[in-house]
Amino acid sequence: MPTYYAERALLPQGWAYAVRIEVAADGFIRDIQTQASADGAHCLTGPVLSGMPNLHSHAFQRAMAGLAEVAGNPQDSFWTWRELMYKLVGRITPEQLEIIACQLYIEMLKAGYTSVAEFHYVHQDPQGQHYNEPAELALRISRAAQSSGIGLTLLPVLYSHAGFGGQAPHAGQRRFINDSDSYLGLLESIRSHQATLPTQSAGLCFHSLRAVTPQQITQVLAADTTSCPIHIHIAEQQQEVDDCLAWSGRRPLQWLYENAPVDARWCLVHATHATAEEVTAMARSQAVVGICPTTEANLGDGIFPATDYLAQGGRLGIGSDSHVSLSVVEELRWLEYGQRLRDQKRNRLYRQDTPMIGRTLYDTALAGGAQASGQAIGTLAVGKRADLIVLDGKDPYLASAQGDALLNRWLFASSSNLVKDVMVAGQWVVKEGHHPREETSAAHFAQVLKTLLAA
Numbered sequence: 001m002p003t004y005y006a007e008r009a010l011l012p013q014g015w016a017y018a019v020r021i022e023v024a025a026d027g028f029i030r031d032i033q034t035q036a037s038a039d040g041a042h043c044l045t046g047p048v049l050s051g052m053p054n055l056h057s058h059a060f061q062r063a064m065a066g067l068a069e070v071a072g073n074p075q076d077s078f079w080t081w082r083e084l085m086y087k088l089v090g091r092i093t094p095e096q097l098e099i100i101a102c103q104l105y106i107e108m109l110k111a112g113y114t115s116v117a118e119f120h121y122v123h124q125d126p127q128g129q130h131y132n133e134p135a136e137l138a139l140r141i142s143r144a145a146q147s148s149g150i151g152l153t154l155l156p157v158l159y160s161h162a163g164f165g166g167q168a169p170h171a172g173q174r175r176f177i178n179d180s181d182s183y184l185g186l187l188e189s190i191r192s193h194q195a196t197l198p199t200q201s202a203g204l205c206f207h208s209l210r211a212v213t214p215q216q217i218t219q220v221l222a223a224d225t226t227s228c229p230i231h232i233h234i235a236e237q238q239q240e241v242d243d244c245l246a247w248s249g250r251r252p253l254q255w256l257y258e259n260a261p262v263d264a265r266w267c268l269v270h271a272t273h274a275t276a277e278e279v280t281a282m283a284r285s286q287a288v289v290g291i292c293p294t295t296e297a298n299l300g301d302g303i304f305p306a307t308d309y310l311a312q313g314g315r316l317g318i319g320s321d322s323h324v325s326l327s328v329v330e331e332l333r334w335l336e337y338g339q340r341l342r343d344q345k346r347n348r349l350y351r352q353d354t355p356m357i358g359r360t361l362y363d364t365a366l367a368g369g370a371q372a373s374g375q376a377i378g379t380l381a382v383g384k385r386a387d388l389i390v391l392d393g394k395d396p397y398l399a400s401a402q403g404d405a406l407l408n409r410w411l412f413a414s415s416s417n418l419v420k421d422v423m424v425a426g427q428w429v430v431k432e433g434h435h436p437r438e439e440t441s442a443a444h445f446a447q448v449l450k451t452l453l454a455a
Contacts, residue, residue: 001030002426005041007393009048010362012379015403019048023386027198027425032382046393046420047406049362050380051114052328053151053369056231056269056290056319058119059101059141063452064088065324078237078299086172090126091455094140096448097122101144103445104323106435108150112328112419114387115151115199117319117373119231119269121159121176121207123186128174134182135189142193142200147437149429151387153373154190155205155231158183158212158220164247166213176207180219187224199385199425201374203229209244209252217260229265229374231290232256235278236270236301253278262287267372269319272302279305283314288372293334295321303338307348310364317368328419332361332411358407390421 002023009019011032020041022031067088068081092100101118108116122137124130133139138156145152159176162169169177178186187202194200204224206212209232221230235241235252244252253274256262266287274282282289291304299322306316318331325331336357339348350360370378377385391398395418397409410418422430429435 001025003041004044004048005036005038006044006048006390009380010050012381015406021048021380021386021388023426025426027386027427028376029380029382029384029386032380044390044421046391047398048380049389049391050366050378051387051389051422051424052112052362052365053317053373053377054108054113054116054319055267055288055317055369055372056119056292056321057104057116058121058322059104059144060089060092060097060122061085061321062104062323063092063100063449065322076300078301079239081299083172088452089122089175090172091452092122094131094136096452097137098140098144099441099444099448101141102147102437103441104326105144105148105150106438106441107326108320109148109422109424109429110419110433110435110438111326111417112389112422113150113320113326114389114422114424115153115369115373115375115377116145117153117155117203117229117231117267117369118145119155119157119205121157121205123156123178124175126175128177130182133189135186135193138186138190139193142190142197145200146197148435148441149424149427151199151373151375151377151385151424152201153229153375154194154200154202155229156183156186156190156202157205157207158216159207160216161211161213164210164243180216184220184223201228203231203374205230206232208233208240209255210240214259221260227265227374229267229372231267231269231372233269234271235273236296238273238302241273251275251278253281257281257285264288264371267317270296270301270304272296272304274305276305276308279309279314280312283309283312286315288368289314289316290319290368290372291316291335292319292321293331293338294325294327295319295323297334297338298322298324303342306335307339307343310349310351310360315368315371316364317370317372318365327417329411329414332358332365335365336361354404356404356408358409358411359404361411362407386423386426388423389419392418392420
């Protein structure tokens with residue numbers, strides 16, 4: 001069994017030194033020793049941390065990153081951006097989706113993400129009909145994750161309606177649509193496919209309260225007997241809040257907590273527009289809030305009240321969502337900076353026992369991401385999957401930093417990618433900053449972009 005030696009590694013109890021990590025044949029950590037000898041071990045060349053879970057991804061949207069930054073409508077918003085997204089998604093073939101996802105996942109790995117929760121809602125062909133294999137596009141996502149080596153929580157999305165109250169979907173949404181029964185069949189097919197894939201799992205997913213009815217939520221929750229994660233977009237936009245009030249007399253989070261059994265299985269994606277009472281309800285329920293700072297900034301969503309939420313013991317993780325950025329550093333940095341800009345104060349996200357902002361950000365996002373993924377990841381400990389990253393030990397900022405100051409230096413001082421090596425389930429997928437498939441993947445991806453832009 002391979003054994004690795006790190007001069008320093010971040011373990012659950014804090015930074016440890018002279019660390020030996022033994023990885024079993026199944027890709028899980030079998031043993032960890034500190035103040036140990038390097039004899040017979042493979043020596044790692046920099047600080048070692050658990051790889052970061054990415055808890056929210058729409059893979060196909062990577063193909064449109066940068067295309068929407070053109071002024072025209074003075075009221076440009078998420079809703080106008082969505083129209084461009086509909087045009088793009090209407091053209092993507094199954095083969096193109098797999099290429100886009102594979103390139104995306106390689107870039108994630110190189111940035112230090114070792115697993116991804118894929119919020120997958122493109123299910124049908126361009127005419128809105130089922131493929132011969134109804135799970136065709138979901139299986140393309142699965143194959144892209146296999147090819148790249150990233151861990152995957154595949155979240156097939158139930159999307160049936162255009163708005164609150166069961167409004168009929170419009171043409172731009174035709175590739176997303178399933179009813180509850182076809183959705184449950186899709187989920188069963190995905191789980192059957194994943195049975196032999198140890199780094200992959202599946203979860204339940206409702207696109208949003210506007211895209212499903214209360215009856216559908218009840219039906220799907222009752223039909224699934226597993227303890228898998230449950231994800232939903234919620235309260236991302238003020239218009240969504242206003243429309244929910246008009247439909248039900250309740251705000252989205254208020255309605256959800258009154259009508260669904262929200263607990264630690266749930267991941268509430270964005271939850272941007274939350275009242276003080278809703279913040280408290282989320283923290284008490286032990287649900288994870290999925291925050292996507294670069295996408296939320298790009299779309300003009302708003303700023304989640306993370307300072308109050310964290311102070312109440314709330315759980316959160318990060319996602320790259322629309323993939324305008326693929327940087328663990330940038331997501332965590334802007335999670336903190338957003339709170340500073342809103343409050344006009346510094347150093348907002350910390351715990352009383354951990355004044356170092358970087359440590360609080362990294363630990364919190366690891367734990368929340370692992371919970372939302374429903375997999376044994378998120379920390380370097382015996383019994384957890386061997387997902388780890390090695391930072392550049394020669395970088396002057398990192399080489400001179402001690403203890404938690406290293407995380408502050410990495411997250412708030414670096415201007416280049418300092419992730420050097422990446423392991424998923426005991427296998428090296430990135431070495432010296434390079435993925436073995438990066439050149440081939442990039443060439444295929446470039447051709448897909450040219451084809452889509454020419455259409």
